[in-house]
Amino acid sequence: MCGIIGYTGPDPALRVLLDGLATLEYRGYDSAGVVLVDDRPGAPAELAVRKRAGKLQVLVDDVAGQDLTGSTGLGHTRWATHGDPNDRNAHPHVSGDGNVAVIHNGIIENYADLKSELLANGYTFRSDTDTEVVVQLVAALYDRAAQSGEGSPLARAVRIAVKRLEGAFSLAFVDRREPGVIVAVRREAPMVLGHRDGASLLASDVAGLLAHTRDVEALLNDQVAILTADGITVTDLDGAPASGHRFTVDWDVADAEMQGFAHFMLKEIHEQPRAVRETLLGRTDDDGRIVLDDLRVPSEELRHVDKVVIVACGTSFHSGMVAKYAIEHWAHIPVEVEIASEFRYRDPILSPHMLVVAISQSGETADTLAAAAHARAQGATVVAITNVVGSSLAREADAVLYTRAGPEIAVASTKAFTTQMVALEILALYLAQLRRALFPDEVADHLARMHALPALIEEVLDCERQMADLAQTVARARYVMFFGRHVGLPIALEGALKLKEISYLHAEGFPAGEMKHGPIALIDEGGPVVALATRGHVRSKIISNIEQVKGRGAVVLAIATEGDTEIKEHSDHVVYVPDVHELLTPILTVVPLQLLSYHVAIALGRDVDQPRNLAKTVTVE
Ligand code: F6R
Numbered sequence: 001m002c003g004i005i006g007y008t009g010p011d012p013a014l015r016v017l018l019d020g021l022a023t024l025e026y027r028g029y030d031s032a033g034v035v036l037v038d039d040r041p042g043a044p045a046e047l048a049v050r051k052r053a054g055k056l057q058v059l060v061d062d063v064a065g066q067d068l069t070g071s072t073g074l075g076h077t078r079w080a081t082h083g084d085p086n087d088r089n090a091h092p093h094v095s096g097d098g099n100v101a102v103i104h105n106g107i108i109e110n111y112a113d114l115k116s117e118l119l120a121n122g123y124t125f126r127s128d129t130d131t132e133v134v135v136q137l138v139a140a141l142y143d144r145a146a147q148s149g150e151g152s153p154l155a156r157a158v159r160i161a162v163k164r165l166e167g168a169f170s171l172a173f174v175d176r177r178e179p180g181v182i183v184a185v186r187r188e189a190p191m192v193l194g195h196r197d198g199a200s201l202l203a204s205d206v207a208g209l210l211a212h213t214r215d216v217e218a219l220l221n222d223q224v225a226i227l228t229a230d231g232i233t234v235t236d237l238d239g240a241p242a243s244g245h246r247f248t249v250d251w252d253v254a255d256a257e258m259q260g261f262a263h264f265m266l267k268e269i270h271e272q273p274r275a276v277r278e279t280l281l282g283r284t285d286d287d288g289r290i291v292l293d294d295l296r297v298p299s300e301e302l303r304h305v306d307k308v309v310i311v312a313c314g315t316s317f318h319s320g321m322v323a324k325y326a327i328e329h330w331a332h333i334p335v336e337v338e339i340a341s342e343f344r345y346r347d348p349i350l351s352p353h354m355l356v357v358a359i360s361q362s363g364e365t366a367d368t369l370a371a372a373a374h375a376r377a378q379g380a381t382v383v384a385i386t387n388v389v390g391s392s393l394a395r396e397a398d399a400v401l402y403t404r405a406g407p408e409i410a411v412a413s414t415k416a417f418t419t420q421m422v423a424l425e426i427l428a429l430y431l432a433q434l435r436r437a438l439f440p441d442e443v444a445d446h447l448a449r450m451h452a453l454p455a456l457i458e459e460v461l462d463c464e465r466q467m468a469d470l471a472q473t474v475a476r477a478r479y480v481m482f483f484g485r486h487v488g489l490p491i492a493l494e495g496a497l498k499l500k501e502i503s504y505l506h507a508e509g510f511p512a513g514e515m516k517h518g519p520i521a522l523i524d525e526g527g528p529v530v531a532l533a534t535r536g537h538v539r540s541k542i543i544s545n546i547e548q549v550k551g552r553g554a555v556v557l558a559i560a561t562e563g564d565t566e567i568k569e570h571s572d573h574v575v576y577v578p579d580v581h582e583l584l585t586p587i588l589t590v591v592p593l594q595l596l597s598y599h600v601a602i603a604l605g606r607d608v609d610q611p612r613n614l615a616k617t618v619t620v621e
Helices: 013-027 056-063 111-120 131-146 153-162 264-270 272-280 299-303 314-331 366-377 392-396 415-434 440-451 453-461 464-474 488-503 512-517 539-550 582-603
Strands: 003-008 031-038 046-053 072-078 100-108 167-175 182-187 192-196 199-203 215-218 223-228 231-236 245-248 307-312 335-339 354-360 381-386 399-402 479-484 506-511 528-532 555-561 573-577
Touching: 003 013, 003 100, 003 167, 003 182, 003 223, 013 031, 013 056, 013 072, 013 199, 031 056, 031 100, 046 056, 072 100, 072 167, 100 131, 111 131, 131 153, 131 167, 153 167, 153 182, 153 223, 182 199, 192 231, 199 223, 264 272, 264 582, 272 415, 272 440, 272 453, 299 415, 307 314, 307 366, 314 335, 314 354, 314 415, 314 488, 314 582, 354 366, 354 415, 366 381, 366 392, 381 392, 381 415, 392 399, 399 415, 415 440, 415 582, 440 453, 453 582, 464 573, 464 582, 479 488, 479 512, 479 539, 488 506, 488 512, 488 528, 488 582, 506 512, 512 539, 528 539, 528 582, 539 555, 555 582, 573 582
Parallel strands: 307 335, 307 354, 354 381, 381 399, 479 506, 479 528, 528 555, 555 573
Antiparallel strands: 003 072, 003 199, 031 046, 031 072, 100 167, 167 182, 182 223, 192 199, 192 215, 215 245, 223 231
């Protein structure tokens, strides 16, 4: 949450910052702001701050034509935590003496205590944010820092100040007395650094750096970075030399562009065949056995796993639900799936023989990171399923299995979800192979079926016209219900989540068998119900559940298997997907539901890529 960008180098910083913010806006869009260190010759340097509530475009329009000079600066897009989303609370925040400016992603949990202390010492505040406390504190410490030690006093003041902060944060500072210097620090919130041709940059995620470099250094907890045009120095909080985690990103800047699609979400839905193909790439050896080079846990350890616990949030949680069916069926290991924010605050009984799988597209979701840390602390082995190389989760887990979806920019997750399911099913087959729960030819057959998925997703995408037509009716509904059984259940939940988050329609997903225990009371004449009714061992049960809601006036859209003509007798509309192994159906059935949500949101005139109140990458609790 909150996009942050910083630049110091030979070019005018404003353009670089605004372009960077455009790539990071998906992290928050309550307000946007920049600060430039205006150090034109012949006058003392000044901080020029411009910030506006609303989308980045409001700021862009505001600064157009203004004389904003400076080759060092910071930019911010906000997802509000403390203080309303107005101009005053927008970042950057400047210290009362006008010397220091800060941008911040995260929460300072002890800000109230620090604020009282600063107020008692005569400091005044202009915003309702936790962030302003930090900049006042750094400004208060600056003079003392300037009198002790070598190098940047700003960096020394930041080191002292950060030792007093509690919470999760990434922060970047500039000071008008040190033009050409940016100081950054992070604790439990992401911050990546990059350097190219006499320019140094920082950002809250790699998307902000892609236009400049793919060689990235992720700052680790409680590390401080000093950026100048000449390079980047990293220290710990005591000033001792340190280094972050260096890696190369294989994403291309074009991957983070719209490429002719009307929205990122639509582009990402259509990228799923390629993303799934990439995720499957190179997972087998010449004998057709699964090899997972990025899974650095000894096979012996995995062979003796007696329970798998999956933790994740939101859409990633739904992929975890799908994985439960696959791991239990293929590898014969019991699986629990839990929402990360719940798991982290209970006392789960874990042991070294348990495997904890933490799923997170971004690899930065605060609750999932905390759940993974909680599990590791209790001796469990943690495998991360993530899309972002170098992310916190990838670094902190014992092993990583990467999805290779490429950057996902739309707030609503689509291609990350399908690739997560693929990666998790590969993991399920791998565990089955290690434990000899499946014969080698069975593993090979399942893999061959998975390799057919990209072409089949391509076929499913052809239903877009049909979904766009149906969307016109769904958009007029008061509520939409989704139900399914077995692997259809996570897809029902995901279909409802997708629809509610981008269309703001009231949508809920249910286990089909639960309808008659309460939710069926919601059904009234013409109420739309989406039923996951593909071929499989629970199809006949789903048909009965469809009849129960139809008898009460529901209009049913069934997602069914090609060739199932009988389903037409039970439903008002049918969308067909190709016939695949039951455990692979979610990878196809979710696609029409993604398209339905997209077209309902369009029909209702919603902001598809940046739905209200949400942000990509949830780095706060
Ligand atoms: C919904 C969506 C969210 C995320 C959730 C977890 O479309 O995108 O529900 O799935 O915030 O995010 P990650 O996977 O980055 O941990």
